[in-house]
Amino acid sequence: MAKEELIKKTINDETAVIATGKILDNNNAFEMVSAITELQEKNFKYIVIDMNNLEFISSAGVGSILGTVENSREDGGDIILCNLSQNVLHIFEVLDLVDFLTIKTSNEDVSKVCGVEIS
Amino acid sequence: MTAFKDGINLLYLDCAEILQVSSVHVNLLWEAISRGNDFQVKVKLVNANDSLKKVLKVLDLYEYFLGHDEDKKASDNLSGTVKTEVSSKSLKLEFTTESISVAQALAQLKQFLKSLNLSREHIIEIETLFYEVSTNIRMHSGMDKKEKMKFEAVTSSKGTIMTFIDSGIEFDLNKVDISYNPIRYMSNKSISGLGLVMIRRMSDNLSYKRENNKNILTLEKYWK
Structure with missing residues (x-):
């Protein structure tokens, strides 16, 4: 599939948002890992993955989030997934991940976790 | 015109x-x-x-x-790199293992699934199964990128049966470690290995055989 750009946005010193394109798969999973790792190295506590545009996520896409979430949690932060479509959420359900990942349905709910407004 | x-x-x-x-x-x-x-x-x-x-x-x-x-x-x-045969209940595809061909084949499958009256979850799982298996073949079969693999999806009153045929290296399904624990997976900070877990979890039945130097993988997905 065509490579899709990730859009990064800093909210404040602690929180940053990565917005996905339509697809998160083998072609751009490594980019997601790099983007998350870079923000973690810059000490961003909360990394919000905005999946509003995401239509398809493969195992590599899920792995890119799963493999990096512990680093944030070890530093007292978290990776927060938000605006998932039913199809994308279903993939996380199949893998029994819904109870282990922080998944929020709206930016307002994300704001409650990060303590800052996400627009 | x-x-x-x-x-x-x-x-x-x-x-x-x-x-x-x-x-x-x-x-x-x-x-x-x-x-x-x-x-x-x-x-x-x-x-x-x-x-x-x-x-x-x-x-x-x-x-x-x-x-x-x-x-x-x-x-x-x-269909260019993707050969297609389609009827109201079945779809046959033949395509190279290049990333672009897999994407084109997936688009054909999506089109076929759209024409059937299937649930949203059934569709997304079939699409995901197709992508995961094809990508696995693309990345791990050792096939030349120009070599073609075959795929067939047949729907019936029972569900959908998908068959993948490739000429890559032989594998033993029973030797594949599919033990999966989300917490352990996160703790290990591993970013790969979820594909087979997804394939196992989304398939209701899975079988493999080697015939004429070809791998034949069959996945069944029943109506829920």
């Missing part, structure tokens, strides 16, 4: 994008026939969905536009 002026005698119209047939489509088809007659060009349709086929039958245009064999041949010609 400028295609009629280029000295051709047969024109295929790809109808994959026509999901709901409107009067605009019918008018365009009439226009195509009319212009085709003017230039002695036969017009054929490919990738027509069931609703378009019904409309063509009502208008007594089915045979003209959609002889079954012609439909199949046209589809083969049009």
Whole structure:
């Protein structure tokens, strides 16, 4: 599939948002890992993955989030997934991940976790 | 309609994008026939969905536009790196293991699934299974990127059966470690290895055999 750009946005010193394109798969999973790792190295506590545009996520896409979430949690932060479509959420359900990942349905709910407004 | 002026005698119209047939489509088809007659060009349709086929039958245009064999041949010609054979209940694809071909094949599968009355979850799981298995073959089978693999999806009253055939290296399904624990997976900070877990979890039945130096993997997905 065509490579899709990730859009990064800093909210404040602690929180940053990565917005996905339509697809998160083998072609751009490594980019997601790099983007998350870079923000973690810059000490961003909360990394919000905005999946509003995401239509398809493969195992590599899920792995890119799963493999990096512990680093944030070890530093007292978290990776927060938000605006998932039913199809994308279903993939996380199949893998029994819904109870282990922080998944929020709206930016307002994300704001409650990060303590800052996400627009 | 400028295609009629280029000295051709047969024109295929790809109808994959026509999901709901409107009067605009019918008018365009009439226009195509009319212009085709003017230039002695036969017009054929490919990738027509069931609703378009019904409309063509009502208008007594089915045979003209959609002889079954012609439909199949046209589809083969049009699909480039992906060869396609499609009927109302089955889809056969043949494509190279390049990333772009897998994406094109997935698009064909999506189109086929759209024409069936399936649940959203069934569709997303079939699409995901297709992507995960094809990507696994693409990345781990050792096949040349130009070599082709085959895929077939057949729907029945029981569900959907998918068969993947490739000429890559032999593998033993029983030796694949699919033990999976989300917490352990996160603790290990691993970013790979979830594909087979997804394939196992989304399939209701999975079987593998090696025949004539080919891997034949069959996945069954039942209606829930």
